[in-house]
Amino acid sequence: xxxxxxxxxxxxxxxxxxxxxxxxxxxxxxxxxxxxxxxxxxxxxxxxxxxxxxxxxxxxxxxxxxxxxxxxxxxxxxxxxxxxxxxxxxxxxxxxxxxxxxxxxxxxxxxxxxxxxxxxxxxxxxxxxxxxxxxxxxxxxxxxxxxxxxxxxxxxxxxxxxxxxxxxxxxxxxxxxxxxxxxxxxxxxxxxxxxxxxxxxxxxxxxxxxxxxxxxxxxxxxxxxxxxxxxxxxxxxxxxxxxxxxxxxxxxxxxxxxxxxxxxxxxxxxxxxxxxxxxxxx
Numbered sequence: 001x002x003x004x005x006x007x008x009x010x011x012x013x014x015x016x017x018x019x020x021x022x023x024x025x026x027x028x029x030x031x032x033x034x035x036x037x038x039x040x041x042x043x044x045x046x047x048x049x050x051x052x053x054x055x056x057x058x059x060x061x062x063x064x065x066x067x068x069x070x071x072x073x074x075x076x077x078x079x080x081x082x083x084x085x086x087x088x089x090x091x092x093x094x095x096x097x098x099x100x101x102x103x104x105x106x107x108x109x110x111x112x113x114x115x116x117x118x119x120x121x122x123x124x125x126x127x128x129x130x131x132x133x134x135x136x137x138x139x140x141x142x143x144x145x146x147x148x149x150x151x152x153x154x155x156x157x158x159x160x161x162x163x164x165x166x167x168x169x170x171x172x173x174x175x176x177x178x179x180x181x182x183x184x185x186x187x188x189x190x191x192x193x194x195x196x197x198x199x200x201x202x203x204x205x206x207x208x209x210x211x212x213x214x215x216x217x218x219x220x221x222x223x224x225x226x227x228x229x230x231x232x233x234x235x236x237x238x239x240x241x242x243x244x245x246x247x248x249x250x251x252x253x254x255x256x257x258x259x260x261x262x263x264x265x266x267x268x269x270x271x272x273x274x275x276x277x278x279x280x281x282x
Contacts, residue, residue, distance in 0.1 A: 007159055013041075021045070022156050028099045029152040033160055036091050039084055048077035051104065052097035053111045053153075056083060056090035057162060061126060062220035064243065068164060069128040070115045072108040089128060094160060096153050103149075109136035110146050115153075118165050123238060125164040168195050168241055176263035176271055178252050182233045185252040187263065189271060193241045194248040194259065202227060202234040203254035214250045221251065245271055 058067035073079035185200035242248035245259030260272035
């Protein structure tokens with residue numbers, strides 16, 4: 001049985017697009033989410049005088065990955081003000097502190113390093129850090145303390161709309177297939193979108209009627225190295241999550257396609273039959 005968690009989100013000026021202060025009922029982890037335009041207003045928050053880690057967040061790129069910078073500071077506000085003068089790409093900052101104010105320099109350095117490593121592993125953002133932060137040396141007890149903080153940090157980041165540490169939850173039981181000409185792709189419909197598996201193959205030649213949006217998306221996937229030409233086909237170099245089954249099918253088939261009909265299971269039933277028709281029956 002899954003045990004639920006409760007996150008409290010406080011809006012200091014009652015504006016859901018402004019500053020947010022987030023915490024758990026059962027954890028010492030607290031987050032302050034700050035739009036860049038509200039940085040001066042946030043300076044009154046006592047949390048920002050504490051040590052912690054922070055994430056500077058920029059716009060999503062052409063394939064949906066946000067730009068992220070991970071940092072740490074013993075006085076968060078001082079570092080944010082410095083970045084406000086020196087870094088252009090970001091428009092949102094999310095800072096993490098301990099409600100007990102019991103994080104030291106070694107803790108936050110370890111947390112910074114771990115966050116960068118995990119973000120690279122999951123590969124759902126573009127890291128703006130030019131160098132990988134140095135990992136501090138911790139006792140086993142302190143390391144476990146920091147890693148527990150990171151687990152709660154992950155949940156808050158995802159709740160705020162940035163699932164950069166979340167591996168796509170996949171059952172590997174309900175796989176779907178999309179084939180045509182040289183295209184031969186395998187994927188899964190998940191809560192985050194439609195995931196096309198690494199090593200899936202996509203047609204190179206596009207139909208004349210393909211939508212410009214799909215054409216541009218394929219070009220961007222090639223530019224980012226997510227698709228690569230191999231032996232007359234485009235091959236996915238990593239698992240990639242599409243926002244919809246139709247976009248996934250269109251990229252694979254190199255034409256405008258209805259993914260609900262194109263993706264089929266091993267019994268030749270469409271995604272529409274298995275998912276949407278089932279939902280209507282229920």
